[in-house]
Amino acid sequence: MSVYGRADSEWDELVEAGRNFLIERARLGKLTSYTELNATLVRRTGCRPFDFKRADERAAMGHLLGLIVERDQEIAPSEPPVMLSALVVYLDSNDAGTGFYQLAKELGLLSLSASESEKVAFWVDQVKRLHARHGAGPAVA
Numbered sequence: 001m002s003v004y005g006r007a008d009s010e011w012d013e014l015v016e017a018g019r020n021f022l023i024e025r026a027r028l029g030k031l032t033s034y035t036e037l038n039a040t041l042v043r044r045t046g047c048r049p050f051d052f053k054r055a056d057e058r059a060a061m062g063h064l065l066g067l068i069v070e071r072d073q074e075i076a077p078s079e080p081p082v083m084l085s086a087l088v089v090y091l092d093s094n095d096a097g098t099g100f101y102q103l104a105k106e107l108g109l110l111s112l113s114a115s116e117s118e119k120v121a122f123w124v125d126q127v128k129r130l131h132a133r134h135g136a137g138p139a140v141a
Contacts, residue, residue: 004059010047011064013047014041015071017044018041018064018068019072020044021037026087026134031087032088034052034090038061065103068085080109082129082130082133086126100123
């Protein structure tokens with residue numbers, strides 16, 4: 001089966017490489033950008049890059065991040081769940097993408113009617129919990 005023009009085997013490879021990279025960032029107490037994640041995935045897997053100029057490719061990256069969150073919960077469940085995708089922000093930004101908040105709502109971690117300040121507080125908490133879970137100290141202001 002092909003989703004967003006990529007075979008299941010490619011998704012598996014991207015999920016594994018993406019999860020490992022995000023855990024590395026968490027251990028360092030850092031965030032990453034979609035651009036850096038994309039470049040790292042290409043380097044580590046040899047898979048074609050996501051083309052962020054295209055809406056379907058941006059959606060595919062969001063799909064990948066959702067798969068990474070799902071896989072991380074299977075391997076290392078936590079209560080309440082933490083979302084590795086919280087570590088991925090827009091280039092030159094200090095906030096998660098809209099897909100992060102949508103997934104949090106779908107998972108029941110964030111209220112459907114959450115205000116902007118509630119969203120940011122949720123994101124900051126997720127990042128702090130990820131850094132603590134993987135051995136880094138708090139790094140988000």
